[in-house]
Amino acid sequence: MGGIYEELRAALHAVWIRRWIALGVAWALCLLGWLVVSQIPNQYESHARVFVQLRSVLPTGGQNQAEQAKDIDRIRQTLTSSVNLQKVVRGTDIGNSVANDRDMADRVGSLQKAIKITSTQDNLFEISATIANGGASDAANAKLARAVVQKLIDIFVEDNLANNRDGTSQSLQFLDQQLDQRQRQLQEAEAKRADFQAKFLGSLPGTGSLDERMATARSQIAQIDSDLAAAQSSLAAVNGQMVGTTATIAGPGGAPANAGPARARVAAIQGQLAEARGRGWTDNHPDVIALKNQLAIAQAAARNEPLVPGGGAGASQNPLYLSLKSMQADKAAQVAALQQRKSQITGDIATFEAKMNQQPGVASEQGAIERDYQVLKDQYAKLLTDREQVKLQSQVQTQTDAVKFSVIDPPTSPHKPTAPNRPLFLTAVLIAGIGGGIAVAFALGQIQPTYATAGRLGRASGMPVIGSIGEVVTAAQASLRAKRLRLFAGGVGALGAAWMLLVGLEFLQRGMVA
Structure with missing residues (x-):
């Protein structure tokens, strides 16, 4: 136990006699670390929650709801596509910094990383956007994050309603074209079938082959x-x-x-x-x-x-x-x-x-x-059924809202950055700087060793130490040492004051954003 205590004293003595080196290294590391932390842009996150309510209007509502749920899930997955993100760029202040296609691609790539869409429940979606633009002020970044989320909500609603109705209209046109084509083919098959029956089967009883x-x-x-x-x-x-x-x-006797x-x-x-x-x-x-x-x-x-x-x-x-x-x-x-x-x-x-x-x-x-006729007949009947169903869905979508969107939590206006945690980083840099200074001083002590006690000198030289002479400090030396000690304490205090000033400026900046 005594040996450990003596080693600790020796280490502290080696650091203390090189305290100015330790203080200089601490200042250098802290200034460099704080400079790096100050260059990290603040990230502001805005988020909103949207509830999607599926309304069952038709008797076959279960199938309609399943199709609507698939459409909503598809929109959720494609909401962060390049086309939609380009709409977000043009609809917000991000578009002010776009001069060419390369700039647009860069902004879209950044938004793809910054936007997250998660489904917390079956019908509840959370949309969040994190903006970190080093060239803009914190207030502008906070406002931009909210604008991005609001634009995503608008696209979410517009794509579902517009695309569904456009898709239904296109489906009706496609089915009408297919029905006309199948009808002509079916008429040709019926004429061919009638000619064959008149030629070969007209006299035979029954139906079929x-x-x-x-x-x-x-x-x-x-x-x-x-x-x-x-x-x-x-x-x-x-x-x-x-x-x-x-x-x-x-009759009797031959009489009638x-x-x-x-x-x-x-x-x-x-x-x-x-x-x-x-x-x-x-x-x-x-x-x-x-x-x-x-x-x-x-x-x-x-x-x-x-x-x-x-x-x-x-x-x-x-x-x-x-x-x-x-x-x-x-x-x-x-x-x-x-x-x-x-x-x-x-x-x-x-x-x-x-x-x-x-x-x-x-x-x-x-x-x-017979096979061709039956195939065409079945296809025509199925297309006719599908057309009636799509037509009915189109009427439902036109006259009612089969899907209703409710914004549970509107886009938030962030009052403080979500990242980085600058006060924590500033504190970590301070601790790392002080630790680095102490480590450098201790390392120099190991390279250029000194012997704080007679016993340490004896163990190092292998010879007995007869005695030791204490240091005699004059009044002038004591005054000089006290002055240097005050200067050292002032340097340490200045380092702590600089940390407190930086932390205070960070909180003041957050208050200005709020």
Whole structure:
């Protein structure tokens, strides 16, 4: 512990005896450092906060809000583009110092570094600008920072409203042009499609491609064959019943007679049974069973019913025969119609197959025509939908403000520089200057060592020190030393006073800006 104390005393003694050198170095370093600090231009920052409110006007507002949010984000990202920053330069006092394109490029590059746009929340943006123009006064720089932020806010609003409406108008013009073009192409495709169908597909049933129509035609022939077989079977059944049925009914003794209501009912029920069998119903069919029961009851009633004599010669017509005759005509007409339809479709298929054999590329041509037509039709429908949506958005933008801007915090007028922290720098230079002076004095003491105590001298020489003689100071020497000490204290005090003066001037300058 004693050795450390002795070393400390020796170091302080080495610095003290070279105190004038230390003071001179401190003054030199402080003057140089303060000069450098004074050349650093003050930076004034102005900032503002803007709130963007998205209004949902249309029923599909979610999509509109998403598109509007993308537009706002795009404007935020492009707000610091060269074009917009040139507007800022021309709209503020920065433009007064622009003489050529090179000056404009320099000012734009400086603004790109000085402007910051951050999104603190989804719809809240903060715009800040830091101006440090060494050639202008502090008050002018503070005013310029606020003007830059205000100009950015104006561009932020103008770009969103103007660009959206201009973009919508351009979109409508583009969609109208595309719709006209697609309409002409669609009309040409429809005419080509109609010509092809009239040439190849006019006689074939169904819709769609060639394969689909051919399949439909063959399916219809199969159905006609089934219906024709059933109709022929019904006609054969009716013909069989007509063979065993007489055309007239004779009265008693060969005299003409009229059938009573019971016999007429029997004839009607027999006609219904014949019609049911003509349809292919079996004896187990519920309706056939019911008709047989009714027929048995009617026949029992007809046996006891006397014949009513007629007033003329000959026999009366059989109602059952007349009913079967009508059914025969109906079934025959049905069979003839089915045979005619089958012959027509079969002929159409044969004609079409002959055309296919003559022109093998008809199927591929029809497929290409249908694909082109469907593609053009879908494109036209989509363009028409998009045009209506854009038109509706244009009306909304014209009649209402879909996006509303609110300036939460207007651009601030800075009253003090944000950088540099000049009082801190001045203090740091003072401390560095004093430390540098002490360091130089200590280093010189190490280069040209002195021995403040007898023990230090003994250790350095390796020989014992017999004794030491104290310094005897006369009154004149004491007076001279006191005078030099006062001068040294005055130099140190002057250094501190210079620091205080510079700090005071800095605060006074800030007060003048405010």
